Amino acid sequence: MSRHRAYQNYDYQNDLDEYEGGYSDEDEGEQLSPEDQAQMNEATTEVQRALGNEASKVTVKQIQEALWHYYYDVDKSVTYLLSKYIAPPPAKPAKPKGPKPESAGKHLFLLDRAQQPSGRLLFRRSRPASIIGIPEDSESLPEKVRPTSLTMSEGACHRGLESNRMSFAAFFSDMPWLNIPKDREAVLTAPSRPRGGLLGGGTEPKVSKLQALAAARKKKAGEKKSEEKVLGTQEKMEKLSIQEIGSSSTQHQDFKHHPEKTSASRPLRGENTRPAFGGLAKRRKLAQDQDLESGPPSSHVSQCTPPVDLQQMSPTMDADVPSYAKPLEDAEPLQAAPSAFAMTLTGSASAKQRRSPSQQFFLPPYMAYHPDLASAFSGPSPDDVVLNAQAKAGKPKTAPVKKKGGGDDKVDSATNGVKTLKVDDTPLPKSKNLNVLQEFEKKKSKKTASFVVVGHVDAGKSTLMGRLLLDLKVVDQRTIDKYRKEAESLGKSSFALAWVLDQGTEERSRGVTIDIATNRFETETTSFTILDAPGHRDFIPNMIAGASQADFAILVIDASTGAFESGLKGQTREHSLLIRSMGVSRVIVAVNKLDTVRWSQERFDEISHQVSGFLSATGFQTKNISFVPLSGLHGDNIVKRSDDPAISWYKGPTLIEELENSEPMARALHKPLRMTVSEVYKTALSPLTISGRVDAGSLQNGDALLVQPSGEKAYVKALELDMEPVDWAVAGQNVVIHLSNIDPIHVRVGDIICDPNNPVSCIDTFTMKALAFDILMPMQVDVHRGRLHTGGQIQEITAILNKTTGAVIKKKPKIVKPANVARIVVKMASKVPLEPGQRVVLRSSGETVAAGLLE
Numbered sequence: 023m024s025r026h027r028a029y030q031n032y033d034y035q036n037d038l039d040e041y042e043g044g045y046s047d048e049d050e051g052e053q054l055s056p057e058d059q060a061q062m063n064e065a066t067t068e069v070q071r072a073l074g075n076e077a078s079k080v081t082v083k084q085i086q087e088a089l090w091h092y093y094y095d096v097d098k099s100v101t102y103l104l105s106k107y108i109a110p111p112p113a114k115p116a117k118p119k120g121p122k123p124e125s126a127g128k129h130l131f132l133l134d135r136a137q138q139p140s141g142r143l144l145f146r147r148s149r150p151a152s153i154i155g156i157p158e159d160s161e162s163l164p165e166k167v168r169p170t171s172l173t174m175s176e177g178a179c180h181r182g183l184e185s186n187r188m189s190f191a192a193f194f195s196d197m198p199w200l201n202i203p204k205d206r207e208a209v210l211t212a213p214s215r216p217r218g219g220l221l222g223g224g225t226e227p228k229v230s231k232l233q234a235l236a237a238a239r240k241k242k243a244g245e246k247k248s249e250e251k252v253l254g255t256q257e258k259m260e261k262l263s264i265q266e267i268g269s270s271s272t273q274h275q276d277f278k279h280h281p282e283k284t285s286a287s288r289p290l291r292g293e294n295t296r297p298a299f300g301g302l303a304k305r306r307k308l309a310q311d312q313d314l315e316s317g318p319p320s321s322h323v324s325q326c327t328p329p330v331d332l333q334q335m336s337p338t339m340d341a342d343v344p345s346y347a348k349p350l351e352d353a354e355p356l357q358a359a360p361s362a363f364a365m366t367l368t369g370s371a372s373a374k375q376r377r378s379p380s381q382q383f384f385l386p387p388y389m390a391y392h393p394d395l396a397s398a399f400s401g402p403s404p405d406d407v408v409l410n411a412q413a414k415a416g417k418p419k420t421a422p423v424k425k426k427g428g429g430d431d432k433v434d435s436a437t438n439g440v441k442t443l444k445v446d447d448t449p450l451p452k453s454k455n456l457n458v459l460q461e462f463e464k465k466k467s468k469k470t471a472s473f474v475v476v477g478h479v480d481a482g483k484s485t486l487m488g489r490l491l492l493d494l495k496v497v498d499q500r501t502i503d504k505y506r507k508e509a510e511s512l513g514k515s516s517f518a519l520a521w522v523l524d525q526g527t528e529e530r531s532r533g534v535t536i537d538i539a540t541n542r543f544e545t546e547t548t549s550f551t552i553l554d555a556p557g558h559r560d561f562i563p564n565m566i567a568g569a570s571q572a573d574f575a576i577l578v579i580d581a582s583t584g585a586f587e588s589g590l591k592g593q594t595r596e597h598s599l600l601i602r603s604m605g606v607s608r609v610i611v612a613v614n615k616l617d618t619v620r621w622s623q624e625r626f627d628e629i630s631h632q633v634s635g636f637l638s639a640t641g642f643q644t645k646n647i648s649f650v651p652l653s654g655l656h657g658d659n660i661v662k663r664s665d666d667p668a669i670s671w672y673k674g675p676t677l678i679e680e681l682e683n684s685e686p687m688a689r690a691l692h693k694p695l696r697m698t699v700s701e702v703y704k705t706a707l708s709p710l711t712i713s714g715r716v717d718a719g720s721l722q723n724g725d726a727l728l729v730q731p732s733g734e735k736a737y738v739k740a741l742e743l744d745m746e747p748v749d750w751a752v753a754g755q756n757v758v759i760h761l762s763n764i765d766p767i768h769v770r771v772g773d774i775i776c777d778p779n780n781p782v783s784c785i786d787t788f789t790m791k792a793l794a795f796d797i798l799m800p801m802q803v804d805v806h807r808g809r810l811h812t813g814g815q816i817q818e819i820t821a822i823l824n825k826t827t828g829a830v831i832k833k834k835p836k837i838v839k840p841a842n843v844a845r846i847v848v849k850m851a852s853k854v855p856l857e858p859g860q861r862v863v864l865r866s867s868g869e870t871v872a873a874g875l876l877e
């Protein structure tokens with residue numbers, strides 16, 4: 023049950039009834055417990071014994087009522103009985119009858135409740151009413167005694183006392199706190215400041231006469247005290263005043279004519295012997311003298327603020343001017359007196375310095391500048407003196423001594439600056455100024471082709487590529503055996519072939535490809551670059567990066583029971599869409615793991631049928647789709663035709679034959695240089711080496727390159743193709759470039775290397791023709807182009823287009839349905855190198871939502 027429900031269902035009434043039941047009137051007639059009764063009898067005997075002969079004047083009932091009231095306290099009960107029944111005080115004149123104040127007698131006590139072990143409730147007296155401010159009825163006990171918060175019957179509180187009025191004084195006679203000696207009585211002192219309202223603001227509260235009197239007394243005492251303090255301080259400060267030192271003409275003259283001696287005569291910090299003529303006073307005096315001699319301050323000085331006398335800030339305080347300020351008052355009665363501190367600074371005799379009230383103006387202390395302050399720091403500081411002395415004594419300097427004169431400093435810093443200046447004298451790489459395209463034509467080199475291996479997770483992509491490399495002898499059997507042993511130790515022996523591509527520790531331990539793995543091999547006609555893509559949906563961006571570099575693709579399908587179906591729902595379809603969107607038009611479908619279904623031709627045909635259907639729907643032409651039944655794990659139909667009779671039904675090409683038959687995409691050889699940076703690293707040849715596929719144009723050693731978006735220039739120091747040094751490279755080739763004359767911080771993976779004379783521009787908004795994979799609307803998206811990806815948003819949907827003709831079907835639609843083509847405007851968070859014709863993929867919340875071409 024929820025707590026809320028529990029509270030709702032709680033039976034408060036029941037509890038309340040039980041609680042109130044503890045005070046019910048039924049208790050009134052409650053009998054004493056046997057223990058109480060025994061205690062009562064014993065105490066009654068005690069009281070009777072204490073009363074002696076007088077005991078006959080009171081009844082047992084009266085004794086027991088007294089005992090009950092005093093909780094069996096025999097002494098108190100005796101006192102009460104004596105004063106009440108045996109020797110009562112003379113009766114007082116009757117009070118005039120009138121209505122009794124309601125509160126009177128109603129709340130004389132605050133009662134604490136205690137529970138006895140027997141479960142009976144007993145009430146204990148807690149505090150007298152006088153303390154808590156309840157009106158006292160000193161003559162009698164209350165008629166009813168109630169706790170402040172509880173209702174109870176009077177009988178339950180003080181049984182039997184209603185009829186027996188007792189004197190208040192007598193009741194509390196044994197209480198020591200009533201006999202307070204006069205000298206220890208508390209005196210109410212009003213707060214020094216009247217309390218404010220809520221949060222210190224608001225109207226002042228009413229102050230009683232007593233409070234006002236106390237406040238006035240306190241104020242007077244405070245004033246007297248502060249006056250004494252000021253006088254004492256002034257006496258001490260007089261010693262520092264220029265009045266005394268004014269007579270010391272020798273010192274004055276000395277100081278006046280040799281002001282530089284000021285610093286020399288300045289005591290070191292912490293020195294106890296303080297000269298009578300303090301440095302500050304000296305400066306003040308000098309300034310006064312100069313002032314007197316030269317008249318009013320010069321123009322530049324006049325801009326500065328004259329010394330401010332804080333006392334002047336309150337003309338209304340004239341009446342309170344202390345006696346020490348009287349001489350000044352005589353000189354200029356309208357002016358308020360300076361403070362003791364101000365007098366020390368200005369000197370009490372410096373009446374001439376004081377301005378008339380009309381000249382008085384007040385500025386913050388930091389603006390209170392006096393001309394003599396200009397010379398205040400002309401000499402060395404105490405620290406300088408110490409350091410100089412240490413230097414003379416041959417001690418090591420604890421801090422650099424400042425040289426006099428700014429000129430030397432400047433020269434020094436300039437010299438140091440020049441020393442530290444580094445001129446980049448790295449010679450620019452030499453260029454052979456080759457006609458690269460002619461060289462390329464002449465060479466008649468092997469075809470180069472890159473292919474990306476895609477497919478659902480665990481379809482067997484890496485294993486297939488490992489097998490391919492093993493069978494092509496790019497990797498030897500020993501390496502595979504080694505991998506198998508290591509994989510066995512991790513319980514993943516079946517992944518030994520996959521480890522040829524999956525080199526990362528995490529990839530190996532998880533058995534999942536994370537990033538694009540590249541490898542290369544050659545056949546008689548072609549030099550291939552493998553781009554093994556991750557199948558897991560979390561690493562789709564890496565797969566996009568791989569697909570952006572590929573001429574064609576191998577789509578791996580897991581033919582084992584159930585796996586193909588789940589792959590279709592998973593990344594098989596998404597990868598197919600992506601590779602097509604990235605411009606790949608040729609796809610080889612590797613129907614893998616057919617060994618698990620005993621090389622079932624039926625299964626192969628079923629898969630081929632379904633896959634060719636959706637590939638065609640995705641935009642692949644049937645002539646560009648081929649299917650190969652194979653087993654990556656066992657090496658059937660990859661490089662060697664399978665000798666298993668179970669697959670004798672297949673007479674088509676092996677995977678490698680299909681690869682060789684695939685034509686790479688047309689190369690943009692004559693376009694300006696464009697290359698996407700796939701990797702950035704350090705080599706012995708250069709602190710900045712990059713690799714990637716040349717998308718367009720060509721380059722050669724010594725060429726100047728422009729890196730975008732940093733806009734930094736770099737030079738080609740050396741080039742490598744297939745791990746061999748070369749002089750040039752052209753579009754379609756995967757090249758390694760050793761750069762010079764650039765700081766590595768300016769180059770990142772995903773950047774574009776371009777021709778400085780034909781640079782790619784950096785933009786933050788573009789229009790694209792997008793194929794929608796999901797519903798599109800103005801929304802946040804991630805823009806992917808190769809390795810580069812950045813945040814952005816669909817700003818506008820301009821039109822829905824005809825898929826084949828590109829004609830506008832509908833203008834400014836609110837949304838784009840899946841499988842429709844639309845023209846959309848995308849705004850990115852930052853400027854990135856992008857240009858028309860490039861392919862981008864839009865993803866949102868981990869799903870691919872669109873892909874297309876920049877217009």
Ligand SMILES: Nc1nc2c(ncn2[C@@H]2O[C@H](COP(=O)(O)OP(=O)(O)OP(=O)(O)O)[C@@H](O)[C@H]2O)c(=O)[nH]1
Pocket residue numbers: 477478479480481482483484485486516517520533534535555556557558614615616617618652653654655656
């Ligand atoms: N029986 C059988 N098993 C295979 C075959 N090919 C791969 N496997 C197994 O399938 C599992 C996954 O293989 P991988 O090569 O890692 O699959 P992948 O597609 O590269 O995985 P990701 O890159 O992580 O998506 C491994 O246990 C392989 O041994 C095959 O032809 N037959």
